[in-house]
């Protein structure tokens with residue numbers, strides 16, 4: 001089985017590590033614009049060999065794990081180069097732009113639009129970890145547009161990776177993910193910025209930072225190269241979620257200005273419901 005991982009960073013690399021133990025007949029080929037990442041991926045045992053897009057005709061499976069702006073450009077080229085039976089899926093954090101980009105491609109039925117809700121704040125092959133996908137959700141969009149045989153092949157792999165599958169249309173995906181993922185990243189980045197800007201002597205203030213600060217600012221360590229194109233592609237939904245969030249922040253500030261501690265208490269108590277939701 002010839003498996004091609006395009007983008008050998010955290011997401012593609014972690015998938016490669018698990019696939020190796022799932023299919024013992026798999027040869028994993030890596031394609032990456034970053035030569036240093038390819039070398040690291042080989043040295044870490046993530047991929048078996050380097051490859052180029054011209055080799056894709058030999059692929060049984062192609063996993064596209066590159067930043068979402070790059071995916072929009074290379075996916076049509078990849079589909080041009082694969083064979084009749086090749087399955088291609090992406091793992092990008094936005095779904096509507098990619099679905100629209102290949103809507104009329106002659107090989108549309110070889111492609112499945114996926115978003116595994118898994119990751120960490122780190123990136124690159126060194127950040128790849130085994131078992132990243134175990135127990136996580138994989139959102140699949142427009143499943144009916146993939147041939148039935150290739151759907152079965154993909155679902156079999158996701159099951160073996162330990163993933164739950166949810167089906168969603170690409171627009172709903174992008175709308176919902178703006179709140180639970182994209183807004184969380186912006187909130188963490190801007191919290192980090194606020195604190196960094198507060199004191200010139202950063203060490204002083206960070207010496208006082210406990211696990212509360214650390215957990216809320218964890219996402220601010222994430223890669224700007226990955227997140228800028230995500231915010232660009234999902235700009236409309238992200239702005240809408242930001243407006244609601246800013247309104248909530250302003251309301252909270254107003255409650256403090258008004259010494260309305262009963263409502264301050266209620267706001268937090270209502271939000272404690274998150275304990276039930278994220279058990």
Ligand SMILES: O=C(O)C(=O)C[C@]1(C(=O)O)C=C[C@@H](O)C=C1
Pocket residue numbers: 092093116117118119120121122180181182219222
């Ligand atoms: O936990 C993290 O560090 C993540 O950033 C993971 C996370 C998320 O926002 O939940 C980030 C982007 C991916 O599209 C999916 C998952």
